[in-house]
Amino acid sequence: MENTVTAQVPNRSSLLRSEDWWAVWLGLFIVVLGAGPIFGLDLLGWASKFGVWIDPAKAVSTGSKGFAWLGSVGSLLATYVFTLVVTSVGAHFMGAKLKKFAAGYTVIFWITVLSNLIGNYAYLAATPNKRAAFNIGWSLSLGELVFVIALLAGLVIGNFFPKVTRFLSDAAKPEWYIKTGIVILGMNIGIQAISALGLAGTVILRGMCAVVEAYLIYWPVVYFVARKFFKFTPEWAAPMASGISICGVAAAIATGSAIKARQIIPTILASVIIVFVAVELLILPFAAAYFLPSEPMVAGSWLGLVVKSDGGAVASGAIADSLIRSSALQQFGVNYQEGWILMAATTSKVFIDVFIGVWSFILAIVWSIYHLNDPRAAAVQGGGKVSKGEIWARFPKFIIGFVASLVVIFIAGWAQPDIVAAAKAGAGQANLLRGIFFGLCFFSIGLVTNVRKLWKAGLGRVIGVYAVALVGFIIWVGLIISYIFYHGIVPPVV
Numbered sequence: 001m002e003n004t005v006t007a008q009v010p011n012r013s014s015l016l017r018s019e020d021w022w023a024v025w026l027g028l029f030i031v032v033l034g035a036g037p038i039f040g041l042d043l044l045g046w047a048s049k050f051g052v053w054i055d056p057a058k059a060v061s062t063g064s065k066g067f068a069w070l071g072s073v074g075s076l077l078a079t080y081v082f083t084l085v086v087t088s089v090g091a092h093f094m095g096a097k098l099k100k101f102a103a104g105y106t107v108i109f110w111i112t113v114l115s116n117l118i119g120n121y122a123y124l125a126a127t128p129n130k131r132a133a134f135n136i137g138w139s140l141s142l143g144e145l146v147f148v149i150a151l152l153a154g155l156v157i158g159n160f161f162p163k164v165t166r167f168l169s170d171a172a173k174p175e176w177y178i179k180t181g182i183v184i185l186g187m188n189i190g191i192q193a194i195s196a197l198g199l200a201g202t203v204i205l206r207g208m209c210a211v212v213e214a215y216l217i218y219w220p221v222v223y224f225v226a227r228k229f230f231k232f233t234p235e236w237a238a239p240m241a242s243g244i245s246i247c248g249v250a251a252a253i254a255t256g257s258a259i260k261a262r263q264i265i266p267t268i269l270a271s272v273i274i275v276f277v278a279v280e281l282l283i284l285p286f287a288a289a290y291f292l293p294s295e296p297m298v299a300g301s302w303l304g305l306v307v308k309s310d311g312g313a314v315a316s317g318a319i320a321d322s323l324i325r326s327s328a329l330q331q332f333g334v335n336y337q338e339g340w341i342l343m344a345a346t347t348s349k350v351f352i353d354v355f356i357g358v359w360s361f362i363l364a365i366v367w368s369i370y371h372l373n374d375p376r377a378a379a380v381q382g383g384g385k386v387s388k389g390e391i392w393a394r395f396p397k398f399i400i401g402f403v404a405s406l407v408v409i410f411i412a413g414w415a416q417p418d419i420v421a422a423a424k425a426g427a428g429q430a431n432l433l434r435g436i437f438f439g440l441c442f443f444s445i446g447l448v449t450n451v452r453k454l455w456k457a458g459l460g461r462v463i464g465v466y467a468v469a470l471v472g473f474i475i476w477v478g479l480i481i482s483y484i485f486y487h488g489i490v491p492p493v494v
Helices: 019-034 065-093 098-119 145-160 162-171 174-197 201-228 234-258 264-291 296-306 310-332 340-370 375-379 388-394 398-415 417-447 451-486
Strands: 048-050 060-062
Touching: 019 065, 019 174, 019 398, 019 417, 048 065, 048 098, 048 417, 060 065, 065 098, 065 417, 098 145, 098 162, 098 417, 145 162, 145 264, 145 417, 145 451, 162 417, 174 234, 174 264, 174 340, 174 398, 174 417, 201 234, 201 296, 201 340, 201 451, 234 264, 234 340, 234 398, 234 417, 234 451, 264 296, 264 310, 264 417, 264 451, 296 310, 296 340, 296 451, 310 340, 340 398, 398 417
Parallel strands: none
Antiparallel strands: 048 060
16 A cells, blocks of 8 residues: 655644644643642642552542542543543544544543553552552552553454444544653653652663663664564554564554554554563563562663563563562562662653654654655655655654653753652643543554454564564663663662
8 A cells, every 4th residue: 555645834724633733732731730739729639540459449549639529430520521521622623523422432431441440450450569558469460451451342342343343433543542641741751850860860871871772773673673574664664663662552653653654553563562561561570580689770771671661661660679679688688778670660761752752753854755655765766855844744743742741841840849749749640641541542442453454464473573573682682781781780778
């Protein structure tokens, strides 16, 4: 299928009709509300906070104690009404039929809520250091299972219940939901970065260097493997390389948007990535605890570089933090301070997320110049010229919102340190809605994924590339780079 992009001059109406732009507007609107605590306003405290639970009554709470009077049901209803209204406004301007969208969104939202409740059950989600609080002796420690359940629910409905799928299709917009979530994520990353400045500048600097070095190796190697050995086109290989190398689903979608790839491509990649993340969560933290008890910061950085999702990397870091500290105490009699291994994993992930925007912009320019999605591009000698309009048409606009929310909150916190605590609370509340949008995305991915068609389109080969890349070199290169930058650095001793 030929996929060409013609230069376009941006017009004002596209600001209200484009999915990318509506991701910016919705994301920044939530970020602005999240900044309320800086000015003494609690504007998102009603948002639903899903927690690990044994007692169902404690499965859902509010984002702040000021709205505790709402209770679990009230919080869920408030979150539903708010997200329904803001997404319906965007859907209206994008030309959707509002009644069909609202009806479909309602079903998708509550399935996402159910996925959160199931995925946060203590026996499934509690990390080892939290088991005692729930009086349980074991757990699977799979915090990322929330998204897997949402994805599986979508896959079941999408592949076995065609009438239900058609009913929900107007509201199944995976790219819009995750792009909105990425814009909100910018605020959280910005406040994490400014908070970390006062904690461990060395960890931050080394983490940034490790990320840059790792992904300058990861991306071209994955791209080469996909093109050379699995015979994928550039349109497939670029989002694949980003998804496997940078930050999973978000990077695959951002790259697909930047190079104007067909929607089916990031859809397939997202399905494969989230399954691999779940498998990594079951194996890698325990491998880190077994093989790296004397190199705790190496272990944390390694998990941040290898596990390809924000939730997966942080969950892996939390598991490894508990396991390694316990192992070090038993083997060496050393009691490391809690949280530093997790910080190494989180710091790596923060810079990886920032890398999404940088890399998407670079790829948008390269694909604009060389027209690599066009099968006739191979016959073009020396590439070609590209207009500013074409670069702008290819550029993923939601990255503007992501960078804006990150930079503004970072600069504000750096200039006014006394607002950091309030900004962090607000970012946490906004992040609750980001989790909702991510859940909506994964269910929608499953819903629009026709497994039979996707297998014919290349799902099997995508799994092959991911397996070869992950086991063949990503795990080992990430370990080597983490060792180079973090060898000999250990957390403070209690």
